[in-house]
Amino acid sequence: MQEENIREISIHVTQKCNLNCKGCYAKVMHDDMAKILSIDDLKWIKKTFNPQKTVLLGGEPLMYEYLEDALNLFDNVTISTNGYFVPDYIDLLKEHNVFMQISIEGKKEYNDQVRAPGSYDKAIKAGKLAKENGLRCYFRVGYCEDNLEDIDWLLDNVSTKLGIPLALLPRIETPPLSIEQQIGLFDKITGADNNSIVAMPHFWRYLGKNGRCNAGSERINITYNKTITPCHLLWKYHLGEIGDPLPVINTNRKSFIKTYKRIPSGCQFCEHADECRGGCLAKPTHYGCPLKANFNLGAFAMVHGNMSKQKLDAKVQTMTALVKEAEIC
Numbered sequence: 001m002q003e004e005n006i007r008e009i010s011i012h013v014t015q016k017c018n019l020n021c022k023g024c025y026a027k028v029m030h031d032d033m034a035k036i037l038s039i040d041d042l043k044w045i046k047k048t049f050n051p052q053k054t055v056l057l058g059g060e061p062l063m064y065e066y067l068e069d070a071l072n073l074f075d076n077v078t079i080s081t082n083g084y085f086v087p088d089y090i091d092l093l094k095e096h097n098v099f100m101q102i103s104i105e106g107k108k109e110y111n112d113q114v115r116a117p118g119s120y121d122k123a124i125k126a127g128k129l130a131k132e133n134g135l136r137c138y139f140r141v142g143y144c145e146d147n148l149e150d151i152d153w154l155l156d157n158v159s160t161k162l163g164i165p166l167a168l169l170p171r172i173e174t175p176p177l178s179i180e181q182q183i184g185l186f187d188k189i190t191g192a193d194n195n196s197i198v199a200m201p202h203f204w205r206y207l208g209k210n211g212r213c214n215a216g217s218e219r220i221n222i223t224y225n226k227t228i229t230p231c232h233l234l235w236k237y238h239l240g241e242i243g244d245p246l247p248v249i250n251t252n253r254k255s256f257i258k259t260y261k262r263i264p265s266g267c268q269f270c271e272h273a274d275e276c277r278g279g280c281l282a283k284p285t286h287y288g289c290p291l292k293a294n295f296n297l298g299a300f301a302m303v304h305g306n307m308s309k310q311k312l313d314a315k316v317q318t319m320t321a322l323v324k325e326a327e328i329c
Contacts, residue, residue: 008219009051010232013037013070015224017059019082021115023142023173025233028059035224039069041242045222046073048246053326055080055101057232059224062089071096078326080140082119083126090133099326100130100137101167104158106150127164136325138165143198144174148181155192166196167328170283172233182288183295190300191307195318199328202279202289205272206296207316212275216256230256233282266292 014036017028028034055078056070062085064070071077071092078099086093086100093100105111108120123139130137141147141154151168159166168189170176177185186206189196197203204211216230216239226242228249229235237256240249264278264286278286290296301312322328 006049006051006218006220008053008055008214009045009049010055010057010219010221011037011042011045011070012057012059012221012223012232013042013061013066014059014064016063017082018063018084019060019116019119021082023114023171025172025235026057026059034059036064036066037222037224037226037242039066041226042066042070042073044242049220052076053078055326060085062086068092071098078328081126082115083123084119086126086129090129093130094133094135098135100126100135101140101326101328102126102130102137103140103142104154105142106147107153110147110150124158124162127162131163138167138322138326138328140328141166141168142171143168143177143185144171145177145181146174148177148185151185151188155188155194155196159192159194159196163194165194165322167322168196168198169200169328170280170285172283176284177288179288179290179293182285183290183293186290186295187300187303190297190312190315191304195315195322197319197322197328199323200279200285201276202272202285202291205276206290207319208297209316209320210275211272213261213277213279213281215281216253216261220253230260231281233280 012026014034015029016034020028053076054074057080060082061079062081077096078101080101083102102123104120104123105114111120127137127139154166185198186203189198201211201213220239221229221232223229223235228239228241229237230239237260239252239256261277263273267273267278267286270291272291
């Protein structure tokens with residue numbers, strides 16, 4: 001795995017947030033002591049890396065005082081939001097053709113326990129408003145054992161009904177799923193009547209695509225502390241900070257790729273291991289990788305004999321298109 005030019009950057013523009021969700025890694029704050037990136041910080045990021053795609057995170061990025069400046073500066077922007085302030089900024093978001101990542105965690109009861117009372121309704125309203133205004137969007141769902149039963153319901157009653165895909169990522173503070181649970185999850189997503197995805201390298205390998213972790217190689221993250229990290233979830237590994245010389249940052253990227261992105265012992269004999277590297281670096285999802293049980297798209301096709309190869313290929317293409325359009329975090 002070689003160092004490449006940075007194509008995608010996630011930026012935590014502000015620490016401020018109106019919620020305090022369970023499992024949040026960003027250590028959000030709710031007052032004026034919250035840290036933010038300055039306009040000069042944003043300009044340095046743009047000049048230094050000039051990313052093809054950028055995702056703005058927080059905290060809550062719609063609470064960032066320089067939001068319009070950020071949207072004027074970067075191209076192909078995805079905003080990761082809890083949905084509360086989307087009605088207030090819909091005209092600005094529409095003007096810049098922002099791709100919206102809206103967070104939900106499951107059915108209303110479960111979601112509101114994890115995030116905040118009323119947050120489910122706010123997220124659904126934001127998704128509907130985005131669709132009404134022609135904005136591309138998806139619901140980001142953090143999956144774990146506790147909400148697996150909600151996934152079917154979300155696929156049928158939210159994603160298919162509203163025409164908004166789900167992008168599922170593992171909840172990093174919870175135990176990894178078993179092989180049987182991940183097989184069930186992959187089966188649900190592949191068989192769903194929409195283009196929802198599991199945004200994990202081994203899911204794309206299961207589909208026969210070139211699934212890999214881009215952390216440090218093609219993607220980096222910048223926090224509101226001005227530190228540069230390989231991934232929005234790997235805050236403890238520093239590649240540098242805003243203002244550092246680019247050669248120093250790139251040297252640290254090479255070191256990260258060489259020393260940190262090692263193949264887990266349980267994946268050593270997998271034919272996909274050299275690219276996939278065990279999946280997510282922030283969560284040991286490789287423990288339950290369906291490929292260990294030889295469950296791949298071919299196995300799915302055998303189980304679901306009523307799904308033609310043509311339909312299955314079209315399904316994979318729509319899922320791939322979602323990832324190519326947006327940066328999913």
